[in-house]
Amino acid sequence: MNIGQASDASGVSAKMIRYYEEIGLIRPASRSGNNYRVYDEEQVHVLRFVRRARSLGFSLEETETLLKLWQDKSRTSAAVKEVATGHIADLERRIAEMQGMVKTLKHLAHCCGGDHRPDCPILDDLAGEKPLHDQHHHHEGELR
Template sequence: MNIGQASKASGVSAKMIRYYDEIGLVQPSARTDSNYREYGERELNELRFIRRARSLGFSMAEITQLLSLWRDRERPSREVKAIAERHLAGLDARIAEMQAMAETLRHLSRCCAGDDRPDCPILADLTAGSLPSEPKTPSRRRPA
């Protein structure tokens, strides 16, 4: 099948298929006499593999490692599991960071009167440059 058909069958855009081919992520596909790429079941399986790995947030480097292990039928599964667990730890850390950011913003939003006065704890916090992991209690000054 041609690249358009492979794109439709795999769910990966033709542009990304060309990119993956260019960087060597996928194994080279066969070429026609006029130098067009031809895709078969092997290439489709690799593209689907990549699409799924990307949807789980794996980096290109991790996908390269996973593809290499997937192609190696004598691989130890512990290597695959180690990659997945490192990725999961990274996801957990990012989730914790985002939860801390959300909690800080929730707190600042509760402290802001949201009225016609210019005083705003959210802007005061942004000006102070505090980090989400270091929430501070903004003051609620009243105009005199």
């Protein structure tokens, strides 16, 4: 199986397969006579593992850790769980950060007329002016 077929079978682009090999995430593929990379089902399985880990937001470094644990038959599920819970915490931190932004932005947008006039509490906030005392133009709740 060449890299194109491995890519189709795994859902990982050929570009990324080469990159993962380069950074040592996956073992270098063996080469056929024409210097083409050759893959078997097992390698494709590894690639799918990587793709799934990436789709759950694990970094390549975390993915490498998980990959090693997967291949280590004497691993403990505690070790795996620790990686996962660490990642969950990271995601939740980032989610909370973005939710804070959304909350502020929705409040500002809610207070913004959104009309032809130039007055805009959003710009006022960015400019550090007029702390905004909820004197909004709308009365239909757009928040929540």
